[in-house]
Amino acid sequence: MNIKILDTTLRDGEQTPGVSLTSLEKLRIARKLDEINVDYIEAGSAITSEGERDSIKEITSQDLNAEILSFARPLTVDIDYCIDCDVDGVNLVVPTSDLHIHDKLNTTSDKLIDLSNNAVDYCKDHGLIVELSAEDASRSDVDFLKSVFFNAIDHGADRVCVCDTVGILTPDTSFELFSKLNDLTVPISVHCHNDFGLAVANTLAALKGGASEIHTTINGIGERAGNTSFEECVVSINRLLPEFSTDIKINEIYNISKLVARATGVYIQPNKAIVGENAFAHESGIHADGIIKNSATYEAMTPELVGRQRKFILGKHMGTHGLNSKLQEWGLNVDEDQLNQICHDVKELADKGKTVTDVDLQVIADNVLQINHEDRIKLDELTIVSGNKVMPTASVKIIFDDEEILNAGVGLGPVDAAINSLKSLDIFKDIDLIEYHVDSITGGTDAFIDVIIKLQKGGKVVSARGTEADIINASVKAYIAGVNRLLRD
Structure with a gap:
């Protein structure tokens, strides 16, 4: 019927x-x-x-x-x-x-x-x-x-x-x-x-x-x-x-x-069936291994059926099969010893209560493989003007491939203004900020702030982190780190 x-x-x-x-x-x-x-x-x-x-x-x-x-x-x-x-x-x-x-x-x-x-x-x-x-x-x-x-x-x-x-x-x-x-x-x-x-x-x-x-x-x-x-x-x-x-x-x-x-503006809970961000995400090593061999082992339907893509999540429950699949997506081929070392370092970071982002994995993998990436975008200066009677305004100077670029932007708040000052540049064209999360690592007004973001360009999604006592600097650094990652890819 x-x-x-x-x-x-x-x-x-x-x-x-x-x-x-x-x-x-x-x-x-x-x-x-x-x-x-x-x-x-x-x-x-x-x-x-x-x-x-x-x-x-x-x-x-x-x-x-x-x-x-x-x-x-x-x-x-x-x-x-x-x-x-x-x-x-x-x-x-x-x-x-x-x-x-x-x-x-x-x-x-x-x-x-x-x-x-x-x-x-x-x-x-x-x-x-x-x-x-x-x-x-x-x-x-x-x-x-x-x-x-x-x-x-x-x-x-x-x-x-x-x-x-x-x-x-x-x-x-x-x-x-x-x-x-x-x-x-x-x-x-x-x-x-x-x-x-x-x-x-x-x-x-x-x-x-x-x-x-x-x-x-x-x-x-x-x-x-x-x-x-x-x-x-x-x-x-x-x-x-x-x-x-x-x-x-x-x-x-x-x-x-x-x-x-x-x-x-209604948030979709991560574990919501079908459309939640975790609906087709796998961290457990046993699950990831089974999925790679045959997706039906731990998925009742393929993510493509509903317009989704499968994700392997970084964390302490992760196994080497899922990790290796993630590394291969980035074009990194590792031997068994290198894979085990990268897996150990990721779990060590996760055991400290840290959210392991793509950037964290990239740094860990680079250290194990002794690869040094030269970032194309570097933050040189950032100035913010904000107040109860002032439209939040940011001016930024970045170095892109050894060229100085100045720009400004406004926003609903100082973080929004800072990000907007970057987003309006051609370098950041077609890059969408799809998730923004803030944690206070320590207590007090001088606490270190951990900003984790997700950026998307086309079908590629990356995570990035910025940790500073200043939430604006942390946000901008996380944003630039993610864009550098997308540019490398």
Whole structure:
């Protein structure tokens, strides 16, 4: 069975505390969702604001292949705003639990059904596709839930949705609930929240129970603990449920995950399935050895399936096989004694509690192999001007291949200004700073600061470190060290 996907990143996902997307950001995400073959895109909630309506109108004007919907309550004013935005359909949300009907709406079950039916009629009279979503369905009486659905279908609803609004289903109860709805005559969708960390499992169980559509958000963002994770569900269907399929371009999953993370500012935890930075990273010597011989030994899927690349991590758990693979990537061929010595030195550094970066490994390998690299870029001078009434400004002088280069930059803070003074130079073109991490090595205001960064150029990613009492100098030195490494490669 082909499973349809309604993605609500732009509506339920944007309800993540602290997230507010611009119209341009919403448009970029919508285009990417359409590009990877998402079936239905909930572009927002038209009743929310004038800016929200402008964003929805911008998306509906793009002639995308996906069906574009807006969230709406069963109220004429909500539906009129949806019509004004020229959406294809509405996600008409109607509460069905006693708690919501009596305590939130202060109405009765019969009046709720009338309200729902009238809203469906109004939508259909205006040419809208209707997906009627039962809010708090997982805490509703099943017979009443079915009554609401049957009434909506009789009045022309095209699809219905069961919402686990507070995430209280389990895989067993999810399967049981959806199995009781198999006599409905329209497609049934599932909308789960992740309050107990079960949203993906409950969604997959709903498919087993008879659902044919899933509601998701990219990276699982959303209110409280978030919604069903798009990437986890899609890949699980692809790899674990052979009786189901989707039309999603799976190799684009990582790209859209990063796009949404950048736009929302919501950090992706390193150990998150599929898209986390550690999802295809291996440090353990036993694991690395197995992966090199046959990736299926410790990977349930290849990283390339979802647009990723495998990584071998430096640390005390590392073995010689993974280390040798890393060295060979750099064109360094070592004998057994040299490999063992490099491995020993890396573990010795890691035992001191240090994060072992690519630059650390390069220095260790160079010492063992007695290789001396001449850095092409050297920091000569760095001056910072900053204050509560002054835009942070940095001027820098570097030596590049024996040529002096002066430049300046501004930023949100002194570190940002210092890095910007370098990034605007042609030498640093196409190099992206993708990770920045700061640790205080010692206590006190005169503490030594350890700055670790990751830089990317094309498909190449390197780490670098700078350690100083001055965080600005440490940051700039780490940045230059990483760029020197990229230039050598």
